Amino acid sequence: MALMKHPLVEKMEHARHIVLIAHVNPDADSLGSASAFYSYLLRQQKKVTLFCATSQVDRRLALLPWFDKLRHDMPRHADLAVCFDCGSKERLGTTVGCELINIDHHASNSNFGTYNVVDADAVSTTQIVYDFFKEQGIRINAKMATALYAGLLDDSHCFLHVKTDAASFEMAADLLRCGAESKSISTALFQTCSLASLRLEGVLYGQLRLRHGGRVALLHVNLQMLLATGAVPQEAERALQRAQTLATVNITVLLRERRHGSVKCSLRGDGSVNLAAVAARFGGGGHRDSAGFIADGTLCALEEKIMSILCEEMN
Numbered sequence: 571m572a573l574m575k576h577p578l579v580e581k582m583e584h585a586r587h588i589v590l591i592a593h594v595n596p597d598a599d600s601l602g603s604a605s606a607f608y609s610y611l612l613r614q615q616k617k618v619t620l621f622c623a624t625s626q627v628d629r630r631l632a633l634l635p636w637f638d639k640l641r642h643d644m645p646r647h648a649d650l651a652v653c654f655d656c657g658s659k660e661r662l663g664t665t666v667g668c669e670l671i672n673i674d675h676h677a678s679n680s681n682f683g684t685y686n687v688v689d690a691d692a693v694s695t696t697q698i699v700y701d702f703f704k705e706q707g708i709r710i711n712a713k714m715a716t717a718l719y720a721g722l723l724d725d726s727h728c729f730l731h732v733k734t735d736a737a738s739f740e741m742a743a744d745l746l747r748c749g750a751e752s753k754s755i756s757t758a759l760f761q762t763c764s765l766a767s768l769r770l771e772g773v774l775y776g777q778l779r780l781r782h783g784g785r786v787a788l789l790h791v792n793l794q795m796l797l798a799t800g801a802v803p804q805e806a807e808r809a810l811q812r813a814q815t816l817a818t819v820n821i822t823v824l825l826r827e828r829r830h831g832s833v834k835c836s837l838r839g840d841g842s843v844n845l846a847a848v849a850a851r852f853g854g855g856g857h858r859d860s861a862g863f864i865a866d867g868t869l870c871a872l873e874e875k876i877m878s879i880l881c882e883e884m885n
């Protein structure tokens with residue numbers, strides 16, 4: 571049976587130079603999706619650039635195929651762009667002067683692309699890319715499988731996320747058969763950490779507070795804590811995930827002081843409150859159970875602001 575060619579395949583066939591965009595501060599899902607697409611387009615003998623605006627990329631992602639091809643200056647002559655896992659235009663970290671294909675799974679995606687392939691039910695963006703490859707009869711080689719698996723494992727939190735379903739396991743099984751290097755990915759993403767990050771976690775657990783009858787867990791990260799432990803901001807993430815496993819807790823809020831006086835707020839929840847909508851009130855976005863935003867103010871002032879909204883939503 572002949573395959574129905576996806577209109578976007580034709581778009582890519584007609585393009586001369588395609589730029590693949592991973593979001594600022596890229597994760598395994600964004601960069602994994604872009605990496606798999608890079609393999610696919612090279613096979614199509616396309617001129618292709620792998621781009622990310624962030625120059626200091628998380629070193630754990632260095633095991634992704636084509637990591638060494640990552641460029642941090644936006645090519646000016648590309649005639650087609652594809653972005654992966656970017657919930658909003660701001661996540662691109664660059665302006666795009668050509669047609670843009672937006673492939674994503676954030677509930678808050680604003681459909682900012684010229685073409686949008688957005689599925690909020692997908693556990694990862696790599697799942698959307700995987701389904702696209704399968705539908706189009708595109709063969710998945712070992713490199714592509716490794717990249718797609720990394721995004722699946724990371725965004726599904728090792729298959730624990732509520733969106734994990736039979737299709738996620740089928741995808742994983744298929745990718746392993748295609749040659750995905752699953753062991754090195756799980757080691758790099760989930761079984762390696764720095765001493766600095768452990769020390770930061772210790773500090774954070776020591777000062778964790780519960781509010782709203784124990785239903786909200788609160789963590790503050792100030793610049794001093796990062797300085798004292800040597801941890802990088804992203805290393806606070808694990809304490810955030812862990813606090814959310816407390817039996818009484820529905821929502822965890824992590825407020826992190828940034829240089830120049832702004833605060834990054836990360837929210838995790840059990841799905842009882844739509845956190846993407848909460849974050850949107852501060853100009854951010856995300857998923858129903860995982861969202862974030864950046865705002866001006868002090869940690870304490872922002873805590874009160876966010877608590878009043880959460881208390882309203884949790885009634």
Ligand SMILES: [Mn+2]
Binds near residue numbers: 599655694695725
């Ligand atoms: Mn994702």
